[in-house]
Amino acid sequence: MMCVYARLPMPLFSVVKSEKDIEQLSLRFPVKLRTVSPLQCVFDSVLMDMPTLRRVLNEVLQSYEKVLVWEVNGTKSRELVTLVSASGCVAITQEGFKDDVWLQQCTPSIEKYARDFATIVMNNSGFAKLCFNKSPYSDQLFLEDVELGCSLVDLNAELLSAFSDKKLLEECVRGGERSCKRPVAEVRYGGNERGYFVCANKDIKRGELVFEDEGRSFAIVTRPFVDRHWGEEEKVTFAEYAWPLDADGHVYAIWESDPSEWRPINHSCDPNCIFDEEHSLNVIAARDIKKEEELTMDYSTFCDYRMRPFSCSCASECCRGLILPDEAALRKYGTHTWHRRPPIPPAKSV
Structure with a gap:
């Protein structure tokens, strides 16, 4: 599919x-x-x-x-075996009769297919081997087989040589280094009084990306569903940790099932992290941040009236004391907020 x-x-x-x-x-x-x-x-x-x-x-x-x-074609006379890297770069070899005209004719199309395959199917990670062939019923190229996550050890010498000539081996090494790169932030535990918090793993420059949430999958739920089906303890957790996805208080992002994805970032009225401009989902550094410094955000930039008001102890000069959705505080950040407009207060019961 x-x-x-x-x-x-x-x-x-x-x-x-x-x-x-x-x-x-x-x-x-x-x-x-x-x-x-x-x-x-x-x-x-x-x-x-x-x-x-x-x-x-x-x-x-x-x-x-x-x-x-x-x-399938059933013969290898026009088969083109293509190794695709995470970035969509390709190395192509002919399995059967060497037909340079056929190879040159097909290469632009295969390169486009490889880029799309790397993005949509591979999620720009790892490698794949695609086997293209000539249709037995026309002169058109078609995909005859796919091998995801193929091992470089098992490649034949010709394809491995082509892969090396395209400098794709160096790209693989760089990709491995990127995947092993230490994250910008990590979760730590500060004891019973402080609880969990997030701190910087390295020095972070102002404007540098801290959390990349654009394009990320979120677990979402509607407030009426929570009100109708969740237990009281779950509702308390929802009120404390759910993030609204609209200003109407209807759709919310909730915690992931994988604890390694949890992000217990604390509030500050003078935060060192903000959303990127134009109400981006990405979080950037609001100023230079030192390694080991705790990362904070202003909850008014992403919470609504479902959040329970709490007393702030950030001790900053601009500390607001009681933290709740605040239109004035929201305006201070311009487009560096999750909300595009102030959240709507809940209707008062008569």
Whole structure:
């Protein structure tokens, strides 16, 4: 499905789950098959006729719920094996007869497919091997097979050489270094009185990115759902930690199921972290921050009236004392806020 959304040139295929699906197959031979999850099982054989396909599918469906069947060329004379890096760079080799004209003709299209595949399917991480081939029914290129997370150790010498010539090995090393890069901030525990807080792992310059939340997945919930279905303890937690996604107090972002993603950042009336301009979800440094310094934000920039008011002890010159949604405080930050307009107070009951 993700390959379809990445607009790769897909062969005709079918998902087979039952004997009925087998009888309704209208694919042209030869075909290949694999389980819907490539992590379960891959069948490398090419099947040339319906009786053989029917027999194999009946056997496979005894162990697996779904099987993917798709049309292939069946020969390697025009096959182009492509190694794709996290950034979408490619190294292409010809498996069969060396046809430079065919390679030059296909390279621009493959490079575009690779960029889209790296972004949409790979999420710009790791590598993949894509096998393109000439359609047996036209002069068009189509995707014949995919191998995600392929090992460089298993590559043939020709493809590995092409990969090296494209300087993709250096890119892999840089990617590994980036993935192992120490995060800008970390969570620490300050004892029963202070609790958890977030501090800087390094010196951070003013305007430098601290938390990259644009494009990140959030767990979300609506307030009516919480009011109707959650227990009292869960509602207390919701009031303390949920972030509103609108000024109407209807949709909220809540804590992730993975504790490593939790961010117990404390309030300050003079914070060293703010949202980036134009009401971005990203958080940047409001001023230079020293390593080991606690990271803080002004809760008025992202909380609404569901937040319980609390007494602030930040001791800054501009400390407001009692913290609650504050339109004046919100205006101070301009577009460096989560809210695009002041949150709406709840209607008073008559």
